[in-house]
Amino acid sequence: MLIHQDASEVTTYKCALCPYEGKLKNRLQRHVFVHQDVSEVTIYQCEFCSFKTKWKIYLTKHMLIHQDASEMATYRCRLCSYQTKWKGTYPNILV
Numbered sequence: 836m837l838i839h840q841d842a843s844e845v846t847t848y849k850c851a852l853c854p855y856e857g858k859l860k861n862r863l864q865r866h867v868f869v870h871q872d873v874s875e876v877t878i879y880q881c882e883f884c885s886f887k888t889k890w891k892i893y894l895t896k897h898m899l900i901h902q903d904a905s906e907m908a909t910y911r912c913r914l915c916s917y918q919t920k921w922k923g924t925y926p927n928i929l930v
Contacts, residue, residue, distance in 0.1 A: 848863040849856040852870045857863055868876060868889055879894040880887045883901045888894050899907065899920055911918040 845858055847856045847858060848860050850863060850866060850870075852867075855863070855866050857866070876889050878887050878889060879891050881894065881897060881901070883898075886894070886897050888897070907920055908922075909918050909920055910922055
């Protein structure tokens with residue numbers, strides 16, 4: 836775990852264009868978008884509303900709000916009435 840490593844042992848990823856640095860490579864990759872011209876970035880737009888994002892995964896997650904509950908997977912607790920369409924919010928211990 837990064838939190839328990841000595842600071843001298845942790846690899847840091849530095850932006851070549853500004854002072855930004857971080858411990859996670861994917862965060863640097865995400866950060867680089869701030870330096871790109873808007874015309875160079877692919878924008879994903881919802882076909883049902885005005886939602887727009889640079890990230891395809893966010894559009895995929897957003898699209899769930901437009902689906903009928905009967906058409907999608909629902910994660911239900913076997914011990915209570917809790918249910919959700921978001922797997923990430925479902926308590927992992929009960930899966």
